Amino acid sequence: MDEQGKEGSLAGLKVMVIDDSKTIRRTAETLLKKEGCDVVTATDGFEALSKISDQQPQIIFVDIMMPRLDGYQTCALIKNNQMFKGVPVIMLSSKDGLFDKARGRIVGSEQYLTKPFTREELLGAIRRHVDLKG
DSSP states (O other), rough: HHHHSSSTTTTTTTTEOOOSSSSHHHHHHHHHHHHEEEEEEESSSSHHHHHHHHHHOOOEEEESSSSSSSSHHHHHHHSSTTTTTTEEEEEEESOOOOHHHHHHHHHTSSEEEESSSOOOHHHHHHHHHHOOOO
16 A cells, blocks of 8 residues: 555556567566556557557557557557647667667657666656656
8 A cells, every 4th residue: 555655656557568579568567567557468559559548558668560550650640649649658679770769759759668678677768758746
């Protein structure tokens, strides 16, 4: 109970993780649930877009390389929606290229994390972009 009162606590924070890799989804979900986050996962952009309005995540992590709808397209669609354009979107990629980072910025993402990410990077991105002062 006292966990939620602590400033900077992630308890109850709704996070969406969009990645076609089951391993990445599971890793992120496990790390975030340990911190008390409410985690919603999606395997691709289409599944994510159908879940976003129901779940209303406070931050979204999206893989760049996905089938059907890639991370750039998914981010652009989220940012073009009036209801969700204020939700921070963090791009996930196994590539650490300048071009990828720049392209992520163009479509409106707040940050770029290279996979495999650490627990600190994941939580750091949340603390940087989500107001946790309750």
